[in-house]
Amino acid sequence: MKQNLIFIFLILLACGCKEKTAEVISIDAIFQEYQKFKDRINPIEATKGGNDEYNDFIANYISDDYQEDLKTNYTHFLKVLSELDTTALSEADLLSMKVMKWDCEVKLEGLNNPIVTMASPIYNLPSFELMPLIQVQSLHLYVAQLAAGGSVQPFETIEDYDNWLKRVDDYLLFLDTAIAMMKEGMAKDIVLPTALAQKMIPQLEEFITNPVESHLFYKPILSLAEGINEADKNRISAAYSTMITTKLKPKYTELKEFLVNEYLPACRETSGIGALPNGPETYNYLLKLHTTTNLTADEIHELGKREVARILIEMEEAKNKMGFKGDIKAFFEFVRNSPDQMPFTDPQQVIDNFNRIKERIDGTLNQVFDLKPKADFVVRRTEAFREASASAEYVPGTKDASRPGIFYVPIPDVTTYNKYSDEALFLHEAIPGHHYQLSLQQENKELPEFLHPESMGVFVEGWALYAESLGAELGLYEDPVQYFGMLSMEMHRAIRLVVDTGIHSKGWTREQAIQYSLDHEAESEDAIIAEIERYMATPGQAVSYKIGQLKIRELRTRAETKLGDKFSIKEFHNQVLNSGSLPLVLLEEKIEKWIDSQI
Structure with a gap:
């Protein structure tokens, strides 16, 4: 060493x-x-x-x-x-x-x-x-x-x-x-x-x-x-x-x-980790680390159940608008197994579909953003040795933009690859989610270098989940199935609040967590099993997405309400993105000061 x-x-x-x-x-x-x-x-x-x-x-x-x-x-x-x-x-x-x-x-x-x-x-x-x-x-x-x-x-x-x-x-x-x-x-x-x-x-x-x-x-x-x-x-x-x-x-x-x-x-x-010696204390620490808050496992669990209930109402409305006659569980099964949502025969077709989404939003980004990174990114299939257990992910490029960021997509079986949430997934992993936020962060010469890396997961993942909600403003979600896919992605993160705390603080079994997910989202059973096992392996990390998104959305609503006609969505996004990854308490403090300065 x-x-x-x-x-x-x-x-x-x-x-x-x-x-x-x-x-x-x-x-x-x-x-x-x-x-x-x-x-x-x-x-x-x-x-x-x-x-x-x-x-x-x-x-x-x-x-x-x-x-x-x-x-x-x-x-x-x-x-x-x-x-x-x-x-x-x-x-x-x-x-x-x-x-x-x-x-x-x-x-x-x-x-x-x-x-x-x-x-x-x-x-x-x-x-x-x-x-x-x-x-x-x-x-x-x-x-x-x-x-x-x-x-x-x-x-x-x-x-x-x-x-x-x-x-x-x-x-x-x-x-x-x-x-x-x-x-x-x-x-x-x-x-x-x-x-x-x-x-x-x-x-x-x-x-x-x-x-x-x-x-x-x-x-x-x-x-x-x-x-x-x-x-x-x-x-x-x-x-x-x-x-x-x-x-x-x-x-x-x-x-x-x-x-x-x-x-x-x-x-x-x-x-769950709660079953280990010092497990409950360790889980409390991990929740603090991953959320940058002092929220307890019980508070996060109950918040998750409220979010699941709220999103379920929106899913019912979306299902009914599509004219589907069965209940929501039947609709989950329909989406999971619809041949129309699994049209691909070659992995490259999956990659091409994401690149088409990029082309669609290229002309609308300047309506909600004026900060844009220099770095480009590429969409790439996840390596075979790890894609069976992998989720989609983003790896940043270099600071000088000489190497692009990489959006990895696992495609273990292209014939069963379901595209129903691809627009939301693109917004999360690429633009304006991880690629935008992380590239802008490491390209920002006004920040000290220690704030250039990925850092606070609750900020990074919270921003990416918030980015999914910008689809309509960017010209996406015109396909009602893709809009439902966005709701499904949000539901997926709300479920995490329930199952992560259930597994690690309430003694839930792997099977209980799998069943809860199957009952409340349209992901395939194989994907859900991989996700639940990920939560088992990384206690607390999965709750950061929804906690961060809720805070950013809360701060946007607060700014819109207080500023009225003075509110600028571009400037709000600048304020969120131009200081690096922040603990939520510091993000809130910063946005409050900005709101006061605009009044």
Whole structure:
């Protein structure tokens, strides 16, 4: 592991130079050092952000040394902020400082939890120290995605190829630590549900059985740049072949045998984290982390039930307008199985359909937005090794827009791919959802760099869900089935409030949660099962979407009501998007100030 960076201002603190801290260290310097720290602890995120300093390194973020390093640094940063004279800060810097303080405090709280550890490179989610591998959003899946090329990890120069070999070595060390941690979890009864562990085993299979030439980790060798000379091509090809044969396959075989022979028999039949030692306290923390609020599990559960009831009324109205005579459950079945909604025979047709949606809204975006990112994006099929358990997702491009963002769409069986909610899905993952928000965020040179990455899920996902509601304003949802699809997407997120809290705080079984979803939405049973198992694996994360959307919608309504004719939808969107990802309490504070300034 690379040596810890020793920051000048931390030395000042260690020397007891309290009186000089505020004078010597500017807020910009603090922000810069915080960004350096963030890049160091999450080198894959650094690569994603365009910093190539750590392209040869993966942090072993579940190791004890790593977590102690985090505790030390988060504590130091909080001390620096506590001694800063904030009276001279600009409004923008003060807001950014408050975000930094919130981040340090909530991450430190997670590090002191016996189940949770922080700084996972996966979508800024926390990791469970004793359950470090899961069937979704897990490092073993993310590394494979990087290994294939065409994503965050660069494969352009010989140095890039050598860097990846070093990263694989770090990854193998992580897997060793993961197995050791899982064994410790077995001894402490902190283990995954059986259903989740079972899903991981087939994910490993192709990395064990595929021959080198068709192995995912060999794929970058098949597209070596022409500028690389023949000797380097031969050397690097041999090195990748050796890495796959002598390191990767044996390690995956070891991991699979451990999962099958030792771990799976020790797994639990309960579904929620509440059943684990310190589980209820951990879930309360995760709700705070993911919602940036102090809402309790009971409050979120009841809110979810109210939202489900409200959206169900709108769904009934939409169903009746379409002339369907049966009840809503029958309509769900109709939509799930309608041949008209499953017209595709080739995966490329799914991709083409999303690109047509992009063309349709290109001319209407300027009616509700005047901030637009420089970066482009592409729609791409999710890789085969993970698409059976994957949801659609967006991966940002580079800050300089040289690499576009990627909207991944899982298409495990194109003949059963249902397009009824594709317009809402596009608005969520691409424009004006994740692609707009995340690209604008990392292209915003007025923001400190630590606010460029994805960061607050409740803001990022809340914005994307809010973006789905803009379809009519952008000329979409003219097809009543697509409008119903939008309601279904919103219902899907409302259901999450009920089932996530049900699973993790009310003792619901996997089967209860699946049935609740089947009763209230039109998703296929296979898709619902994958979703419920995702919630089981990532407690609290799924509730962030609806909590964030409700707050943004609440703030828009408040602004429209108070400002009347003075309300500008473009300026409201600017205010939401031009400060980076914010905890909801800080977003509300900012929008309130903006409203007051317009009156």
